[in-house]
Amino acid sequence: MKSEKGMAYITVLVIIMILSALAISYSYMSGIEAKISYNKKDSDQAYYIAEAGLRKGIWRLLHDPDFKTNYNNVLFTENFGAGSYEYKVTKATYNPSVFVTSTGKVGNTKRVVKTHTYIVTIKIVTIAGNGTAGDTVGSPLSSKLKKPQSVAVDSAGNVYIADTDNHRIKKLIWDSGSQTYTSLANFAGTGAAGDTGAGGAATSAKLDTPKGVAVDSSGNVYIADSNSDRIKKVDTSGIITFIAGTGASGNSGDNGPATSAKFNNPEGVAVTSSGEIYVADTSNNRVRKFTEGGNISLFAGVGNNGYSGDGGAAISAKIDDPNSVAVDSSGNVYISDSLNDRIRKVAIGTNIITTVAGTGTAGYSGDSGAATSAKINVPKGLALDPAGNFFIGDSANNRVRLVDGATGVISTYAGTGTAGYSGDNGAPASAQLRVPYGVAIDSLGNIYIADKDNHVIRKIVIQ
Known part of the structure; x- marks a missing residue:
């Protein structure tokens, strides 16, 4: 045991x-x-x-x-x-x-x-328009545009053009198989100035001098229909709706429904991945913000033209004829403060406004130096890439300028400064532009320019 x-x-x-x-x-x-x-x-x-x-x-x-x-x-x-x-x-x-x-x-x-x-080749080419003002579609390089002021690119490579004086939005159709633009088509507007067609086919609706166009990640297209004093949207089925503005010129409606607000010659529109829509309310000297179906609010500008407010709240600053608005990947908002000859930035979260390019004196100078010490001349279009670099349609200088987001250094990216139409298939900085307005960038880094007074769309191709 x-x-x-x-x-x-x-x-x-x-x-x-x-x-x-x-x-x-x-x-x-x-x-x-x-x-x-x-x-x-x-x-x-x-x-x-x-x-x-x-x-x-x-x-x-x-x-x-x-x-x-x-x-x-x-x-x-x-x-x-x-x-x-x-x-x-x-x-x-x-x-x-x-x-x-x-x-x-x-x-x-x-x-x-x-x-x-x-190292690949960088060259500039024409992708739409034959250089003569008119209103035709079909073969992209045989078609005619009339003073296009804005351009946007969707995720499939299709290009949307605010064909301003033709009262249309046109679509340049990209074929990924052949790697070519196959045709230019009417996308919105009948060609007659007006403000009709909500709830119907966009091609049967009337627009009036559309100056801004943007596209969201789902392929919906937003239009700053300037003389209609509205923001309009074309969904992926081709139906147009009026999502902001009453159609009457004015400056009212903040903190109420966007469809009850009044704009005065809105020229620029931008949309974020979360659905926030920013409007350059140009003749009101303001930038406003809303969501579709929601309320609108003041984002920047007191409403009086002028220049003031850097380092303070954006809603207390003066801006002058803001033409374009763009949003970077962090949510910071950039404003083409055109008659102040500056680019302004509003920081996300703090809503503090600063100048990031331009001295306020019209001119051309400063390449290879700080953008805030450079002169620009009636800046119009703006485009930002994911790294925070931004491109400026430096319209009266007949150039596109580039500001490095990391260093703040400015350079000339396209245009010699002499108004003209030349240089296709060559270096962008050796080409002639004539009053470039809208600028856009695609996921591959290609740059699109609404070369307004040449009546064409140019593309800077990276191959």
């Missing part, structure tokens, strides 16, 4: 020891797994941040042909999300290729991404 009790006691002790060892082992392994999970999270974040740096380096190569020479092997560092990235461009010795290297860092974790990039 004593022997059996002793064996049972020993067995129990052995089982307890095994269980204790297993518990310690499990606890240790759980700790290791937690560390692996944590480090994997940092590693994943660092990888995606490195990718962002890589894309920034490639973007700068694509948009500045001299970047690889002027900044060869120069290291750039920028904060991004929860960490930061460093990128540099290194020229190959015996061929036209370059290497873009980016390092993403989160805490003590680093990831390196490297790519071998062949």
Whole structure:
């Protein structure tokens, strides 16, 4: 009996020891797994941040042909999300290729991404209009436009044109298979000035001098129908609705339904991914904001033309003839303050307004320096890319200017400054434009220009 009790006691002790060892082992392994999970999270974040740096380096190569020479092997560092990235461009010795290297860092974790990039051709081409004012559709380069003032691009590559003096929106249809524009079609408006057709086919509705056009991520198209003093929307089935404005010119309705508000010559419209719609209420010297079916509110401008208010609340600032409005990926709003010869920015969250380009004196100067020290001349269209770089339709300078979002440095991207129509298939900065207004950018970085007084749409192609 004593022997059996002793064996049972020993067995129990052995089982307890095994269980204790297993518990310690499990606890240790759980700790290791937690560390692996944590480090994997940092590693994943660092990888995606490195990718962002890589894309920034490639973007700068694509948009500045001299970047690889002027900044060869120069290291750039920028904060991004929860960490930061460093990128540099290194020229190959015996061929036209370059290497873009980016390092993403989160805490003590680093990831390196490297790519071998062949520098592509950047050229300007005409994609719609034959250079003669008129109103025809069909073959894009044989068609006629009349003083187009705005342009927008959808996710499929189709281009929407505010064909202003023809009282239409036209659609340039992109075929991804052949990589060509197959035709130019009427999209909204009959060609006769008016303000009719809500709830019906957009092609049977009347528009009156549409000056702004935008497209959302779902393919709905928004129109700043300037002389109708309304914002109109064409859905993906081609039905037009009037979503803001009464049709009577005025300045009223803030904090009430957008459809009961009055505008005065709205020339620009922008829509965010969350459905917020911004309007450049041009002759009211204001920018207003609403959501479809909701209320409208004042976003910037006191209503009196002038220049004041930088560093303070946007609704207390003076702006003068705002023509275009654009929103960056963070929600900051940019305003083409056209008769102040400036670009203004309203920061998301604080609603503080500042000047980000232009001195306030009309002219042309400042390339390769700070945009706030440069002169621009009646800026019209605005377009922003995901990295925060923005393009300006510098209309009276017959140029498109580019401001680097990271450095704030301005440069000329297209146009010689001499009004004319030349340069297709060549370098954009060697081409002639004639009063460029609207500017748009697609997901590949191609730039679209409403070359207003040439009656054409130009495209800066990255190949």
